[in-house]
Amino acid sequence: MTTVLVTGGAGYIGSHAVLALRDAGFEVVVLDNLSAGFREAVPEGVPLVEGSVRDTALVTDALRRHGATAVLHFAGSLVVPESLEQPLLYWENNLGGTLSVLRACEAAGVGQLVFSSTAAVYGMPDSGLVDEDVPPCPINPYGASKAAAERLVADAAGPLALRSVVLRYFNVAGADPAGRAGQRTARATHLLKVACEVAVGQRAEVQVFGTDYATPDGTGVRDFIHVSDLAEAHVAALRHLQRGGDSLLLNCGYGTGHSVLEVLRAVERVSGRALPVRNLARRAGDAPALVARAERIRTLLGWQPRLEGLDGIVSSALAWERRMQAERLENVA
Numbered sequence: 001m002t003t004v005l006v007t008g009g010a011g012y013i014g015s016h017a018v019l020a021l022r023d024a025g026f027e028v029v030v031l032d033n034l035s036a037g038f039r040e041a042v043p044e045g046v047p048l049v050e051g052s053v054r055d056t057a058l059v060t061d062a063l064r065r066h067g068a069t070a071v072l073h074f075a076g077s078l079v080v081p082e083s084l085e086q087p088l089l090y091w092e093n094n095l096g097g098t099l100s101v102l103r104a105c106e107a108a109g110v111g112q113l114v115f116s117s118t119a120a121v122y123g124m125p126d127s128g129l130v131d132e133d134v135p136p137c138p139i140n141p142y143g144a145s146k147a148a149a150e151r152l153v154a155d156a157a158g159p160l161a162l163r164s165v166v167l168r169y170f171n172v173a174g175a176d177p178a179g180r181a182g183q184r185t186a187r188a189t190h191l192l193k194v195a196c197e198v199a200v201g202q203r204a205e206v207q208v209f210g211t212d213y214a215t216p217d218g219t220g221v222r223d224f225i226h227v228s229d230l231a232e233a234h235v236a237a238l239r240h241l242q243r244g245g246d247s248l249l250l251n252c253g254y255g256t257g258h259s260v261l262e263v264l265r266a267v268e269r270v271s272g273r274a275l276p277v278r279n280l281a282r283r284a285g286d287a288p289a290l291v292a293r294a295e296r297i298r299t300l301l302g303w304q305p306r307l308e309g310l311d312g313i314v315s316s317a318l319a320w321e322r323r324m325q326a327e328r329l330e331n332v333a
C-alpha cells in the first residue's frame, strides 16, 4: 500500500484529491495548518498533522512516521488581489513552503512530488490558448511566487533524485458530485463560489470586475475545470511517477473559455434565480483571458475528464452551497 502526504489536504482542492486518492486505494496523511482549511474536510480515518509546511522538521517527521513515498503539495496562498497587498506572505508561503517541503523530501528520501501550480504563471498571454512552452511571465506576486517555486522544483530534481509532476491549474470550481466535499473557503473571492453564495442568499450581489476587456462580451475569460476531474489528474500524475515516469509540466484545463457573464448566466439558469450584479472597474492583477491548451495532459497521463461543461460544474457547486447555507441557518436557529 502506497502512502501519500497531502499538504493543504484540508483545503478545497486538496480535500477532493484526498477522496480521489482513497477511492484509488492509496493511504493518505494530511498536513495542514488550517489557516484556510477545515478539520471537517479531512475524512474520518485520515490522519491530520496540524502545522505548517514551513516547519521542515514537522514535514520530515510526518513523511518518516507514516512511511510516505510521495508528496502532493497543495498548501499555499492563492488569492491574486491579496498577493498584491501582502507580497511577502505569498513569497514566504509559496516559495518558502515549497523549499521546506523539498528539504523534507531530501531528509526522508522521498523522490516523488506533485506540485500545485497555476495558470497565473503565464501572466497576460498574447491571445488564444496558452501552452506549457510559453515562458512564464507573471503579472502579480501570486503568479511570480508559483513560477519561482516551479523553478525551484526543477532545479532540485537532479541532486535530490526527485521526479515531479507540476500541474498548472486553470480556474478550479465545482464540488464532489457525491456531495462528500466542496469549497468551504471563508470570505471566498472566486467568481463561481461568490455567484453561488449570492444564488443561495448568503451574499447580496455579484460584482463584475471589468466590462471593457478586449473579449467577446467585455468581461474576463477563464477556463473552468471541475475540481473532481482535477483530483483525478493528481491520481494519474502519481501513477505516472510510480511507473518511473519522467518529470512533467502540464496544464490542467479543458481548453474552453467562459466569460464572467457566461458564468453568471449559468448560475442563474441552474439556480432559477436572477443574480443582482454590479459592474465595477477592472481588478488589479487580473489577466483579460486565460485558457489552456489542454492536450498534453491527456496524451502524457491518459487523463480523461468526466465532468466537462459549465452547467455540471455549476450544479455541483450550487448543491454544495445549498447544503452549506442550510447548515448555517441551522446553526443560527
Ligand SMILES: NC(=O)c1ccc[n+]([C@@H]2O[C@H](COP(=O)([O-])OP(=O)(O)OC[C@H]3O[C@@H](n4cnc5c(N)ncnc54)[C@H](O)[C@@H]3O)[C@@H](O)[C@H]2O)c1
Pocket: 007, 008, 009, 010, 011, 012, 013, 014, 031, 032, 033, 034, 035, 036, 037, 038, 051, 052, 053, 054, 073, 074, 075, 076, 077, 078, 093, 097, 116, 117, 118, 119, 168, 169, 170, 171, 172, 173, 185
Ligand atoms: N482554486 C483555484 O482556482 C486554484 C487555481 C490554481 C492553483 N491553485 C493552487 O491549488 C492549491 C490549493 O488551492 P485551494 O483552492 O484548495 O485553496 P485552499 O485555501 O482551500 O487550500 C489551501 C490549503 O493549504 C493550507 N495551507 C496554507 N498555507 C499552509 C502552510 N504554510 N502550511 C500548511 N498548510 C497550509 C490551508 O489551510 C488550506 O487548507 C494552492 O497551491 C493554489 O495555489 C488553486
Ligand SMILES: O=c1ccn([C@@H]2O[C@H](COP(=O)(O)OP(=O)(O)O[C@H]3O[C@H](CO)[C@H](O)[C@H](O)[C@H]3O)[C@@H](O)[C@H]2O)c(=O)[nH]1
Pocket: 078, 079, 080, 117, 118, 119, 120, 169, 170, 171, 172, 189, 190, 191, 192, 194, 206, 207, 208, 209, 210, 219, 220, 221, 222, 260, 283, 286, 290
Ligand atoms: O467577484 C468576482 C470574482 C471574480 N471576478 C472575475 O472573474 C474572473 C476569475 O476570477 P477569480 O478570482 O475567480 O479567479 P482568478 O482567475 O483571479 O484566479 C484563480 O485562478 C487562477 C488560475 O487561472 C489562480 O490559480 C488562482 O489561484 C485562482 O484564484 C476574473 O476575470 C475576475 O475579475 C469577478 O468579476 N467578480
